[in-house]
Amino acid sequence: MNPPKVIGVIKSPENGFRLKGLGVTLSIAVAAVAIFALTHTLKNIDTGEVFEVIRRTNTSLIVLAATLVVASYVGLTFYDVLALRTIGRSELPYRIAALASFTSYPIAHGIGAVSLISPMIRYRIYSFHGLTAFDVVNICFLTGLTYWLGNLTALGIGLFFAPDAMSVVDLLSPSVNLWLAVALLLGVGSFLAWCWFPRNIGTGRWPVRLPSGPLVLLQIAIGVFELGAAALAMYVLIPSGPNIGIFPITAVFIAATLLGFASHTPAGIGVFDATFLIGLGKHDKEPLVAALLMFRLMYHLLPFVCALGLFGIVEGWRGLRRRRGRLRPLRNKRLKPVN
Numbered sequence: 569m570n571p572p573k574v575i576g577v578i579k580s581p582e583n584g585f586r587l588k589g590l591g592v593t594l595s596i597a598v599a600a601v602a603i604f605a606l607t608h609t610l611k612n613i614d615t616g617e618v619f620e621v622i623r624r625t626n627t628s629l630i631v632l633a634a635t636l637v638v639a640s641y642v643g644l645t646f647y648d649v650l651a652l653r654t655i656g657r658s659e660l661p662y663r664i665a666a667l668a669s670f671t672s673y674p675i676a677h678g679i680g681a682v683s684l685i686s687p688m689i690r691y692r693i694y695s696f697h698g699l700t701a702f703d704v705v706n707i708c709f710l711t712g713l714t715y716w717l718g719n720l721t722a723l724g725i726g727l728f729f730a731p732d733a734m735s736v737v738d739l740l741s742p743s744v745n746l747w748l749a750v751a752l753l754l755g756v757g758s759f760l761a762w763c764w765f766p767r768n769i770g771t772g773r774w775p776v777r778l779p780s781g782p783l784v785l786l787q788i789a790i791g792v793f794e795l796g797a798a799a800l801a802m803y804v805l806i807p808s809g810p811n812i813g814i815f816p817i818t819a820v821f822i823a824a825t826l827l828g829f830a831s832h833t834p835a836g837i838g839v840f841d842a843t844f845l846i847g848l849g850k851h852d853k854e855p856l857v858a859a860l861l862m863f864r865l866m867y868h869l870l871p872f873v874c875a876l877g878l879f880g881i882v883e884g885w886r887g888l889r890r891r892r893g894r895l896r897p898l899r900n901k902r903l904k905p906v907n
Contacts, residue, residue, distance in 0.1 A: 621858035636801035637866045643794030645669040651710035654779045668693040671879040678872035680834035718791015724752035726819030733816030805859040820847030835868040
């Protein structure tokens with residue numbers, strides 16, 4: 569006789585594989601559609617004009633955009649700071665949270681497997697300071713929560729003030745997008761009210777601590793700041809000719825970021841770019857492509873290279889310390905005088 573428990577155990581992996589297969593299929597579909605759309609969009613682009621726009625970009629604007637990118641990454645470090653505080657490990661200094669954040673995000677997004685690479689890098693950083701694997705799982709959940717709260721709030725604000733900007737991307741009327749913005753903001757507000765008093769989710773054996781209401785407010789503020797700084801960096805890099813407002817850029821930027829995240833392509837390549845160009849498609853493409861190239865260099869490529877180098881240095885230094893620690897007892901044993 570096969571007991572129900574055994575049947576449940578057999579079925580669960582199958583369901584899990586089916587869900588993973590569906591997720592992979594959707595990611596490939598999103599990436600394929602976006603790359604096709606991007607190829608069609610770039611068909612008549614004048615590359616000479618694109619590089620001319622880059623050459624004409626004022627150095628002060630490039631410096632301002634780079635400063636905003638740095639501010640965005642600084643905002644990302646506070647995702648980990650809030651997560652550590654929520655799980656009761658606020659004694660860890662800011663530099664450790666900043667190291668875990670700055671190495672995990674650019675590398676994971678650059679490779680394209682965020683849900684796999686980011687926890688692994690965080691575990692390598694935090695386990696050295698006494699955190700367990702479950703602590704790291706909690707941190708990843710809470711940083712993801714901050715990310716989504718910030719994204720949904722900023723997207724709701726962008727849709728509310730520029731509902732027509734998203735119509736080209738989601739194919740919905742501006743009035744529907746306006747109601748969608750209201751629904752998003754009400755959803756975030758409802759979650760804030762639900763979390764106002766501290767609570768846990770999960771099981772008694774594996775409890776996941778949720779932040780209290782004031783911390784959720786701080787999460788939303790930090791998430792909006794981080795996204796806003798990145799969107800402003802893109803806004804600064806777009807020449808004044810297209811005359812695009814900040815709210816349309818913010819709404820399209822967040823939609824492009826979310827679709828790029830869903831595609832699991834490295835740095836959302838193809839998906840992010842296609843969404844951005846299509847969302848602002850009524851304007852000249854060359855200035856937008858020029859801004860995209862400069863933004864990708866500042867926001868994705870340079871941080872990815874720096875994060876890889878920093879993570880390699882940290883791993884090499886820790887490996888050297890462990891090796892010295894193993895060799896020290898052997899040296900002491902050899903130098904011990906013989907009676």
